[in-house]
Amino acid sequence: MRISVILSTYNSPVWLWKVLCGYDCQSYRDFDLIIADDGSTEDTREIVERFQAESSIPIKHVWHEDNGFRKTEILNKAISASRADYLVISDGDCVPRSDFVDTHRRHARPAHFLCATYYKLTMAVSEAVTEPHIRSGQAFDFKWLHGQGQPKSMKRLRLVAGPMLGSLLNRITPTKANWSGANSSGWRDDILRVNGFDERMKYGGEDKELGDRLKNNGIRPIRLRYSAICLHLEHARGYVDPESYRRNQMIRHETRRGRLVWTPYGIEKANHADNGQHRAA
Template sequence: MQVSVIVSTYNQPEWLEKVLWGYNIQSFKEFELIVADDGSGKATREVLERLTPRLSYPLKHVWHEDRGFRKCEILNKAILAASTDYLVFTDGDCIPRNDFIEKHMKFRKKGYFLSGGCRRLSMDTSREIHLRDIESQACFNIRWLKQHGMRNSFRNNKLTRSSFKAFLLNFLTTTKATWNGGNASGWREDIIRVNGFDERMEYGGEDREFGERLVNAGIRGLQIRYSAICLHLDHARGYVNESALRKNKKIRKDTVCLKHVRTNFGIVKSEDSIC
């Protein structure tokens, strides 16, 4: 195995199944996949038990009890479960194009993390994607997506198959290369250096804060939003709350202003950790 793909999920078994099939047809084969499960119920476990014998790659299921939004904690556990030195992070609602891992491996570079993006779909379009569409890659065809409800938008360029166009758009985009939880990757040694994700943080900026500590550590972001392609399936977000957003904003402000590199609330819990 050359790379570990960490897929976060929480009680979205139908979407997770589509994502796992997306990894079954990757052009790059030397990877393991770790499902970082933030407390999903029986339905998710049944999907994994049913699919695992049919998948072409090794799958690990890292789970903890459901005690509210604890994505950062389960991601840290998944990092420790990884057996390779390069980690790709994504979500259980993001179907990868068949060259997704290949692109992350192609552009990985010492001293950098990779910042990808996704093409967000409506709920109606998300439901129209089936196994046959993933295996044939029809669901990454703009014409097919328009036939199933996707509107015209500049964002459709995120589905380009042209390497030159992707290179040009990555170079010209004004979007900053940040750590985006649905599509990002980095070296395990860099991730361990900053002590992983800050487990105090709930939903809202927790991925960005992690990336900001990487930047403080001298690890720069490299833009691949038009190269490493995935489709973001729509879903409700019942875990959003204003109190958590305010707390997360304060933690991020401290990280940026005080140039924190290592969190005291990550993989290793220590009040003596040096920022």
């Protein structure tokens, strides 16, 4: 099974380097990286080139011009650029634990997608985490994180739960299972059958709408919230727009109400304008 890890990013080279260091430390290494770059400046290209020079993990940089928040478009371009069987999709601000890719690989099942989440760090702790902390695994030790100022909460179970407790928590968590742009995976063919992400959608729920169409098409979710672990590095969110979020919610409502499985605003466009009304049988 060939695996591609797709990471979305936009003008966050320092955070992206920390994330790439996490992928360089993976216990399972038979995968490639695709950076889905929503219009970053040269700093990001230099980070990718540095990783190419220093790591044995293959990496590809997929970029388009900065024209506002177009994450769904660049993700679709990255999906098209991949030749893998299986896609792990995350963000360039989510540092993976060393077993992250292997966890997705081991849990992959036909006609299913995997959905997880992240453990969110404060800004101060995000800045305190360095490359040596990531490479040593110390960044995933809650006692160390707490010593840097990370507050205690029940969410720390995502870091401290072992395999048995984590498996139990994955099953009983009340959180509805759906695609998460920060930490999900699925078969590339399944994603292509629903035409990838809906490019009308801006920030807020664009990932979950893909999950809605996958589920409408018979692809069932499996939760890995306490097994596939990554740290979310905090950042500003200047792209948040209430009006865009409202439009996204309307698109999601249409997808769920109509049980739509295909978007005509996805990877394929020109010859599929009539496919927007494809519904689950």
